[in-house]
Amino acid sequence: MALDEEAVEKIIKAGEIGARVRELATSLVKPGASAREVCSRVEEYTLELGAKPAFPCNFSVNEVAAHYTPGLDDDVRLTGVEVVKIDVGVHVDGYIADTAATVDLSGVNGPLLDAARSALEQVVRIMKPNIRVYDIGKAVEAAIKKHGYRPVRNLTGHTIGRWIIHAGTQIPNYPDRTTFHKRLRPGTLVAVEPFATNGRGLVRDGGVVNIYSYTGKRGRYKLSPEEEEVLEYIVENYKTLPFTPRWLLERFDKETITQAIRTLTAKGIIYPYPILVEASKGLVSQFEHTFLILEDRVIVTTCRDCQ
CATH class of the missing domain: 1.10.10.10 (Winged helix-like DNA-binding domain superfamily/Winged helix DNA-binding domain)
Incomplete structure (x- = not known):
């Protein structure tokens, strides 16, 4: 998409706010906390910082990989042994930042978190204008497998448009041959979100x-x-x-x-x-950043330590 100076400024602002919101969200994930309490505070904080939620705060526990948020009546309360994925989105005038992190309350699933985290860190290192989507997937899969886990093959990152969270191009977490010739051109805003699991590496509709x-x-x-x-x-x-x-x-x-x-x-x-649930009920971890690809550089909008 063609981006003028104002659009770039709003994208960067959304990313800065998204990073702060993600950090608050993960700090709230503690034994006894509930999804409703955490998500409500996260969404309120987004507004306090001058942005709006780009989607409901996702609070996905253990084998639930994505898309759980409290509804009209339901909730999830943590006991202190869960793996919790927090996925947050914020927007400034329709310009979006999408970011996620995982918290392990059990203290025994650190390697699972390291698998997804290291995959995202590797993407930060290799991301550049005109990079092949295939090379991103290859890097993600290699990093996750190096830790002894599997990527979730039917969950992907995605390009982002103004007011559009999924703008068309998917970023698989493995080297999908159909993406071999697809490149991320300057002017692209894209979220990359490695998911790692000790299960089969597929998700299904959870109902x-x-x-x-x-x-x-x-x-x-x-x-x-x-x-x-x-x-x-x-x-x-x-x-x-x-x-x-x-x-x-x-x-x-x-x-x-x-x-x-x-x-x-x-x-x-x-x-x-x-909600999307790992097919074999395996545990799932997730980390995610949003990348703004310009002519001569890439800005990791949701990472304060990546610039």
């Missing part, structure tokens, strides 16, 4: 859905006045970015939200993101 996004496909469907109002609120406040029904509690009651979400999903007006 629970607490995250959705507007598809932009309104169609001619007839909606009730309440459903129309909920949809208007979603579009006005989140555009095409992911949201969670609990955010709608600021305006609507649970019954109205539940019915509207059900109808809008059934008609394809909003898209559901189910």
